[in-house]
Structure formats: C-alpha cells, structure tokens
Amino acid sequence: MTIRENFKMAVDSIFSNKLRSLLTMLGIIIGIAAVIAILSIGNGATSEITKTFNDFGASTISLSLSDNASTDATITDADINALKKSIPEITRISPDNTVTTTVQSDFESRTAVAFSGTTDLQYTNRSMESTLIYGRYFNQNDYDDAKEVVVITEDTATTLFNGRQNVIGEDIQLLSSAGNTVNLTIIGIVEGTFKELQGSFDLSQMPLFLALPLTTIEKLNPTLPLMNNLTVQVTDKDAIESVSNRMVRLLETRHDTVGENFYTATNFLQALDQVDSVLGLFVNFIAAVAAIALLVGGIGVMNIMLVSVTERTREIGTRKALGATTTTILFQFLMEAVILTLIGGILGLFLGILLANGISSALNIVPTITLGSVVLVLLFSTAVGIFFGIYPARKAAKLDPIEALRYE
Known part of the structure; x- marks a missing residue:
C-alpha cells in the first residue's frame, strides 16, 4: 500500500x-x-x-567610586578633563549627582529632584528632556563661576508659576534639610518629563525636576560627595568595553590606586544581557x-x-x-x-x-x-x-x- x-x-x-x-x-x-x-x-x-535600554543609552557607561575608597581617590574636575582628553571615544561625561530638596517660588512650594553636573548633563541626564523650549542650558562659564542659575522642566514651570511656561528670568529657592538656602535664576525651560502622562496621573503628586551646575549645588550642602558617580557617553557601543577599561586604568594611575578596585565601570549592554x-x-x-x-x-x-x-x-x-x-x-x-x-x-x-x-x-x-x-x-x-x-x-x-x- x-x-x-x-x-x-x-x-x-x-x-x-x-x-x-x-x-x-x-x-x-x-x-x-x-x-x-x-x-x-x-x-x-x-x-x-x-x-x-537602547533608548536609555546602549552606548552609556556608569563609572562609580566604591564606598570604601580613600579620600585621595575622589574624582575631580581635573580627572574629567583628563578622561575626555585621553579617550577620544568619549563624547560626553558628567557627574551623576541627584539631591531631593524643596523648591519654592512666590506662588508654590514643592518637593523637587535636583540634578547637577557639568555642561554635558543636558544629554547624560535621562530623567529630564534635553530639548529646550525657552532660554538656554548652563554653560562652562556658569559652571566655572558657580553661578546661581537653573534649568527646569515645563511641568515645574507651570506648577511653580500658576500655569505659566515662559518664566525665564524668574527666581526660585532651593532649601536643604540642613536649613541652607540657594537662590536661583531660571535660564532655561526644557520639555516636560511627564508630558505623556497628562490625563493618566495626578501631576500634583509628581516631583518637580531641575538641573544646575555641580559647583552651584555645593552651596546647598558643602559636605555632599559630588563626584562619586559619572555618566559617560561614547561614540560607538562597540567601544564600550575598551573605554570602560581605559577609564578605570587612567583613574587608578592618576590617583595611585592600582589594584585597589576603587573604580567600577558598568555599561548598559551588560545590564541588557542580564535582563x-x-x-x-x-x-x-x-x-x-x-x-x-x-x-x-x-x-x-x-x-x-x-x-x-x-x-x-x-x-x-x-x-x-x-x-x-x-x-x-x-x-x-x-x-x-x-x-x-x-x-x-x-x-x-x-x-x-x-x-x-x-x-x-x-x-x-x-x-x-x-x-x-x-x-x-x-x-x-x-x-x-x-x-x-x-x-x-x-x-x-x-x-x-x-x-x-x-x-x-
């Protein structure tokens, strides 16, 4: 058959x-x-x-200083400049410093998250948009002179100033838990962080976001460890491993801490592989x-x-x-x-x-x-x-x- x-x-x-x-x-x-x-x-x-993860930054490296590192191992502005000069693959680098504080205007007082770093923070900060609506971002002169300037999101502007968005030149205050106060002038407004969530959440319960020079946030809390973490963007994700290793070696050499394992470079590709x-x-x-x-x-x-x-x-x-x-x-x-x-x-x-x-x-x-x-x-x-x-x-x-x- x-x-x-x-x-x-x-x-x-x-x-x-x-x-x-x-x-x-x-x-x-x-x-x-x-x-x-x-x-x-x-x-x-x-x-x-x-x-x-790719949107967040497939070509992004997070470099951190261990908690048991000595004072001599602290990352400085000179280290950041040396990293940018010695490793051409680095396109942007900024400390990843975040402080929860209270921000107030003449109309409103709210809890806020303050991000601080170098001028590259505009692009390395993934919690705030980089696109400016009004004004400008803080520049190198603002950073070097520790000027009391700030960039806020449009959500923050409308919340603090009765619905107004273009509040360039207005003043706000940051208050620390220690009682220190810093007066800041608004120089830039970026797109709202919670723009896509409007209608889904009560925005009055969301924190406000703002960014300012690292040298300025130091006035709010002088004892704050400012450069324990760096966010680094490179030209090509294929160069991540090489750049990570070279960054660690350069910092160890500059601070004479070879073999101490004070510096750790982690990239998002590793996290993605784990996920x-x-x-x-x-x-x-x-x-x-x-x-x-x-x-x-x-x-x-x-x-x-x-x-x-x-x-x-x-x-x-x-x-x-x-x-x-x-x-x-x-x-x-x-x-x-x-x-x-x-x-x-x-x-x-x-x-x-x-x-x-x-x-x-x-x-x-x-x-x-x-x-x-x-x-x-x-x-x-x-x-x-x-x-x-x-x-x-x-x-x-x-x-x-x-x-x-x-x-x-």
Whole structure:
C-alpha cells in the first residue's frame, strides 16, 4: 500500500469521528496555543525592554567610586578633563549627582529632584528632556563661576508659576534639610518629563525636576560627595568595553590606586544581557510548563488510538488476511496519530497567535512570533504523535489475523 493510500485512510478515519477526534486533539491544541502565546508575548516584552535600554543609552557607561575608597581617590574636575582628553571615544561625561530638596517660588512650594553636573548633563541626564523650549542650558562659564542659575522642566514651570511656561528670568529657592538656602535664576525651560502622562496621573503628586551646575549645588550642602558617580557617553557601543577599561586604568594611575578596585565601570549592554538572560529563562520555564499540556494531549491520543485499534480489530484482520503486511498496518496507525497531532498543532498555532495578539494589545506590546518557534512547535507536536502513536500502532500491527477475524 502506498503512502498516499495510507494517508487517505488515516484522514478518512479521523473525519469519520469528528467529535471524538476534536476532543482528542483538544489537549494538543491547548498546549500548542499556550506555548505559542507565551513565547510570542515573552519575545515581544523582551524586545520592548531591549528598545527601552537602547533608548536609555546602549552606548552609556556608569563609572562609580566604591564606598570604601580613600579620600585621595575622589574624582575631580581635573580627572574629567583628563578622561575626555585621553579617550577620544568619549563624547560626553558628567557627574551623576541627584539631591531631593524643596523648591519654592512666590506662588508654590514643592518637593523637587535636583540634578547637577557639568555642561554635558543636558544629554547624560535621562530623567529630564534635553530639548529646550525657552532660554538656554548652563554653560562652562556658569559652571566655572558657580553661578546661581537653573534649568527646569515645563511641568515645574507651570506648577511653580500658576500655569505659566515662559518664566525665564524668574527666581526660585532651593532649601536643604540642613536649613541652607540657594537662590536661583531660571535660564532655561526644557520639555516636560511627564508630558505623556497628562490625563493618566495626578501631576500634583509628581516631583518637580531641575538641573544646575555641580559647583552651584555645593552651596546647598558643602559636605555632599559630588563626584562619586559619572555618566559617560561614547561614540560607538562597540567601544564600550575598551573605554570602560581605559577609564578605570587612567583613574587608578592618576590617583595611585592600582589594584585597589576603587573604580567600577558598568555599561548598559551588560545590564541588557542580564535582563535578556533572566527573561529568557523565565519565558522558557513558563513555556515548558505549558508544554505539559502537550504531554497530556499525547496521552489522550494514545488512549483514543487504542480504542480505535479495538474497534477496528476485524478490519485489521481482514486487511492482513488480504495480504497487508505488519509494516503496512503499523505505518497506517502511526500516520493516523501523527496527522491527528499535526492538525491539533496547526489549530493550536492559530489559536495561540490570536491569544498573543489579544493579550499583547491589552499590555501595549507587540508580540514577536518567530519562524523558528512555529517550526519547533509543529515538530514537537508531530513528535508527540509519533511517540504516543507507536504503542497503539504496534499493537494493531501484531494482531493475529485469525483471532482478529473472530473478534466480535
């Protein structure tokens, strides 16, 4: 008997008992749908996180000074200048200094987050937008002379000045917990940090953001460690590892701390690799749990095939009496099991895609369905059919034709 004839007989057998076949495939359908949906949503979420990290700065390095470092290891302005001069791949570098304080105007007093650094802070500070709406950012003269100037977000402007945005030249005050006060003149307004969240959150509960020269924030708290962390942007993410190592070596040489491990350079690509690894393990674990449904479905296939063998005992006996070989009978029932699971796999695939699209839409992410995942899942469902179809097929093939013909 040819493969084509075996295939036709298997399909006829499956469709002659449509409801039973559908119920048999149900475990396969659910298992495949769950695996596809989980993999698609997991891959989509990973892509979103990767995009966020890339937007945040795939070519950004964070250099920090350890807590146990000696005073001699403190990073200085001279160190920053030496790093920029010695390592041409560095495009921008600024201390990453953040202080929670109170800011007040003639109209309002609110909690604020004050960022301070060099003139490069405009681009290295990821908590505030870099695009100016009014005025200018503080420059090198402002930094060198520790001028009492500040750049604020448009959210901060409207909150502190009764809805007005263009408040260039207005004055605000910063108050520290120690009681120190610094009067600042607003020289620039950047795009609002919470602009996209308007209508979703009560902006009155959000902190205000402002940026000023590192030399100016020192007046608020002279004992504040100002340069324990640097944010560095490089020309190319492929140069990150090289630049990180050279930065650490240069600082160790300048401060005579070689081997002390006072300086640590971390890049976002390393963090991204760790996030990808954790997400990959989590998604694969959940997918593996969902795949248990496939095994349950496989047991259902084996059960129904055993029932089918019992029901068709006389048919098997007749075919063997007419010359059908053991191999032919084995192949027929095995093909029937494979077709059953393959159809279930295809139905599960479409159901999984629908589920992935529905859930992803609710989570506002784009599901990622790879060709490799589709092929792998369909191969797995076929393998389930082969594995759980072997025993019933062998049982059918080994039936004695005389005993089979006597079966009632």
